[in-house]
Amino acid sequence: PKAAEGSPDPLAGSVACVEAALRLYKESSPADRQVMVIPLREALMAAASTINKFIAESELNAHKAAMEAGPPPVESAAQPMMGFPTTYAVTKPGEESVQSTESNSATATATASTDAAENQRKLEDAYSALLKAGGEGGKLGLKNISGDEADALADKLVAMRGVLLDELNNGD
Helix, strand or coil: CCCCCCCCCCCHHHHHHHHHHHHHHHHCCHHHHHHHHHHHHHHHHHHHHHHHHHHHHHHHHHHHHHHHHCCCCCCCCCCCCCCCCCCCCCCCCCHHHCCCCHHHHHHHHHHHHHHHHHHHHHHHHHHHHHHHHECCCCHHHECCCCHHHHHHHHHHHHHHHHHHHHHHHHCC
């Protein structure tokens, strides 16, 4: 805490005591210095205690002032956090870009249904592999599986992730 105008510095007494003890120690003869070590130590410890109390009270007052002031205002919620974008493109493309002939639309429909069937198969395959690997007592809710089985399961999960990201990005 800050000392009020006209009031003494709260640390001045402790500092003066340490200075006096140190001066007495330095002015003592080598034979008397052994006796002066204890008063010097007591003065230093008392000063350290006073300083710790002063610091704690200062921090407490700063904390109280911050609590009374409330949280700082948020400047902008639209700024990216840690480099991540604030939005993702998960919307369907505009209809003006979907101008095609009947043959192109028939080909696109056939390709889309083939892709949808393939995606469905990948998702079902990953789901059944997870169910098969599930169990109690293992790590992460999985039963104890071999390294090859773990690699195969990881590959299926990567394929599933690709399908889900494609669906999010393409709107299919």
